[in-house]
Amino acid sequence: MELFYFVVFGALGAVVATLELSKTSKDRINTSPAFNSFKNNYLLVYSLMMAGDWLQGPYVYYLYSTYGFGKGEIGQLFIAGFGSSMLFGTIVGSLADKQGRRRACVTYCITYILSCITKHSPEYKVLMIGRVLGGIATSLLFSAFESWLVAEHNKRGFEQQWLSLTFSKAIFLGNGLIAILSGLFGNLLVGSLSLGPVAPFDAAACFLAIGMAIILSSWTENYGDASENKDLLTQFRGAAVAIASDEKIALLGAIQSLFEGSMYTFVFLWTPALSPNDEEIPHGFIFATFMLASMLGSSLASRLMARSSPRVESYMQIVFVISSVSLMLPIITNFLVAPSKVKGGSISFAGCLQLLGFCTFEACVGIFWPSIMKMRSQYIPEEARSTIMNFFRIPLNIFVCIVLYNVNAFPITVMFGMCSIFLFVASIFQRRLMAISDKPKMESWTAMKERDPEAEPLNNWVMLCLQASREFLAG
Numbered sequence: 001m002e003l004f005y006f007v008v009f010g011a012l013g014a015v016v017a018t019l020e021l022s023k024t025s026k027d028r029i030n031t032s033p034a035f036n037s038f039k040n041n042y043l044l045v046y047s048l049m050m051a052g053d054w055l056q057g058p059y060v061y062y063l064y065s066t067y068g069f070g071k072g073e074i075g076q077l078f079i080a081g082f083g084s085s086m087l088f089g090t091i092v093g094s095l096a097d098k099q100g101r102r103r104a105c106v107t108y109c110i111t112y113i114l115s116c117i118t119k120h121s122p123e124y125k126v127l128m129i130g131r132v133l134g135g136i137a138t139s140l141l142f143s144a145f146e147s148w149l150v151a152e153h154n155k156r157g158f159e160q161q162w163l164s165l166t167f168s169k170a171i172f173l174g175n176g177l178i179a180i181l182s183g184l185f186g187n188l189l190v191g192s193l194s195l196g197p198v199a200p201f202d203a204a205a206c207f208l209a210i211g212m213a214i215i216l217s218s219w220t221e222n223y224g225d226a227s228e229n230k231d232l233l234t235q236f237r238g239a240a241v242a243i244a245s246d247e248k249i250a251l252l253g254a255i256q257s258l259f260e261g262s263m264y265t266f267v268f269l270w271t272p273a274l275s276p277n278d279e280e281i282p283h284g285f286i287f288a289t290f291m292l293a294s295m296l297g298s299s300l301a302s303r304l305m306a307r308s309s310p311r312v313e314s315y316m317q318i319v320f321v322i323s324s325v326s327l328m329l330p331i332i333t334n335f336l337v338a339p340s341k342v343k344g345g346s347i348s349f350a351g352c353l354q355l356l357g358f359c360t361f362e363a364c365v366g367i368f369w370p371s372i373m374k375m376r377s378q379y380i381p382e383e384a385r386s387t388i389m390n391f392f393r394i395p396l397n398i399f400v401c402i403v404l405y406n407v408n409a410f411p412i413t414v415m416f417g418m419c420s421i422f423l424f425v426a427s428i429f430q431r432r433l434m435a436i437s438d439k440p441k442m443e444s445w446t447a448m449k450e451r452d453p454e455a456e457p458l459n460n461w462v463m464l465c466l467q468a469s470r471e472f473l474a475g
Contacts, residue, residue: 002346005285008359012292019299029165029306035158039166041218042149043173045105048211049141050174052112054182055204058287059190063197067122079401081131081138086397088132089139093390094235096140097224101148101386102215108140109212116205119198143389150377150385151222161305163377167370168302175369176295180288187284224383239387248379251433253392256372258426259320261399262419263365266327268407269415270358273330274351276412277343286355293359297366304367305374312371313434319371320427323364327420329357331413375433 031039064074096104111133118130153163189199243249275281304315333350347355380388403415 004347004352005282005289008355009285009289009292012289012296012359016292016296016299019296019303023303029161031162031165032158034156035162038152038156038158039162039169041214042166043169045211045214045219046145046170046174047178048207048214049108049145050178051182052109052204052208052211053141054179055186055200055207056116058183058186058284059197059200063119063201064127066197067127069124073124075404075407077127077131079404080128081135082397082400082404084132084135085139086135086394086401089136090390090394092136093139093143094239094387096144096147096386097384098235100221100223101144101151102219102221104140104144104386105148105215105219106212108137108144109208109215111140112137113205113208116201116208119201139390139393142393143386146373146376147224147386147389148219148222151224151382152220154382155222160377164305164370164374165302167373168298168305171298171366171369172295172302176291176298176366179291179294183284183288183291224385224387235384235387239384239391242381242384242388243391246379247436248433249388251429251436252372252375252379253388253395255320255426255429255433256392257395257399258422258429259323259368259372260393260396261403262323262327262422264396264400265403265415265419266358266361268403269412272412273354273416274347274358277341277345277348279345279347279351281347281351289355289359290362293362294366297363297368298370299366300363301367301370305370311434311437312374313430313437316368316371316375317427317430317434319364319367320423320430323361323368324420324423324427326357326361326364327416327423329354330416331420334413 061074064077069077092107093104115130115133115137118126118133121127149166150163153166185203186200189195189203190197193199243253270286271281271283274286304310305312333353337348337350337353376385376389407415
């Protein structure tokens with residue numbers, strides 16, 4: 001392995017260690033023993049859940065290929081996963097507000113364990129069922145746990161600022177350290193111990209089962225709106241109107257979809273970008289380097305959120321611009337550096353530059369996750385938190401399905417350019433959110449209905465759209 005990879009990994013590791021060890025009282029939040037116990041319990045569960053997810057990621061494509069499926073069939077399986085998350089996952093995830101967030105977290109564990117079990121079968125239909133179950137589980141992972149945490153945090157009367165500490169630590173551990181350790185553990189199971197490509201899925205199921213046991217034994221239930229007379233359709237309508245009636249929520253959803261859509265597209269693009277001529281690159285080591293860069297970002301986020309200034313809405317504008325520029329590097333290097341026509345070999349000079357840019361993007365990802373969680377906790381109403389968060393994932397899943405279906409239809413520079421534009425648009429939306437963040441929330445459809453029982457939903461939609469237009473033009 002080339003010295004370059006070690007230098008980048010070592011430099012990132014040194015910066016992360018320096019950031020963590022050099023924190024002063026201004027960078028830390030003083031909390032209570034009761035909160036620390038609550039936080040550590042959640043972090044343990046979240047880390048186990050993420051271990052169950054990260055262990056599977058590097059081996060899904062490899063497992064399918066060992067069963068003899070081609071690129072087209074594997075692509076259909078991946079599309080089924082994202083499509084399931086969009087359709088079934090939205091429904092199941094939204095039920096968490098009515099049926100209970102703790103119950104939804106347990107459902108995530110059961111669903112993902114069943115998905116892992118299907119990986120033992122080489123039958124395409126069984127694997128397709130596994131992808132559908134995995135898509136449902138993904139929706140629950142990114143909505144139910146956060147919804148439970150925010151509601152439980154508020155129910156126990158902890159200070160609002162302490163929530164950002166839990167968010168940043170969860171990303172530092174779950175999306176950073178656990179991802180690296182999972183990659184190394186998976187490599188041990190498949191490579192060193194030669195247990196086969198299905199071994200990481202069995203290990204993931206074990207971690208999920210342990211996490212589920214902790215949830216069942218130590219978590220209490222909480223709900224959004226548990227009204228018995230509120231069916232799922234009414235719940236969806238209420239969430240949709242909440243998004244339409246409050247520009248802050250709508251902007252937040254657009255920002256999340258634009259950034260995460262670009263992030264998931266990057267996952268499919270970074271390998272061909274770094275090895276356009278089939279250069280030999282250490283995929284596992286590069287993945288670990290990306291996760292270390294993400295840890296750097298989450299460490300920076302914890303410092304930023306521990307202070308009253310700058311506000312999250314302010315510094316995220318800069319983060320989106322930096323991430324946009326970082327994904328422009330493949331296009332810039334394509335024009336400035338003469339492409340090599342030699343097949344194979346080691347990573348090129350252009351590839352080295354792009355790797356540095358990709359690490360910068362991953363650092364932005366590390367800042368994004370705890371920051372968007374904090375903004376969601378501020379702007380999304382508690383009674384429909386899980387439903388609205390799953391609504392946000394609908395355009396994201398549509399976008400990723402389209403990209404997967406057309407991944408070979410466009411040059412890679414076009415795909416990166418599209419992601420860069422999306423991220424720049426996210427920065428514009430973030431600037432707008434910053435401008436209106438201190439303004440009072442507009443009256444929701446539910447509030448209007450309570451004030452005027454004779455009001456019609458369609459009329460309210462028109463009123464709210466007009467009100468939002470006036471607000472935007474007056475902004």
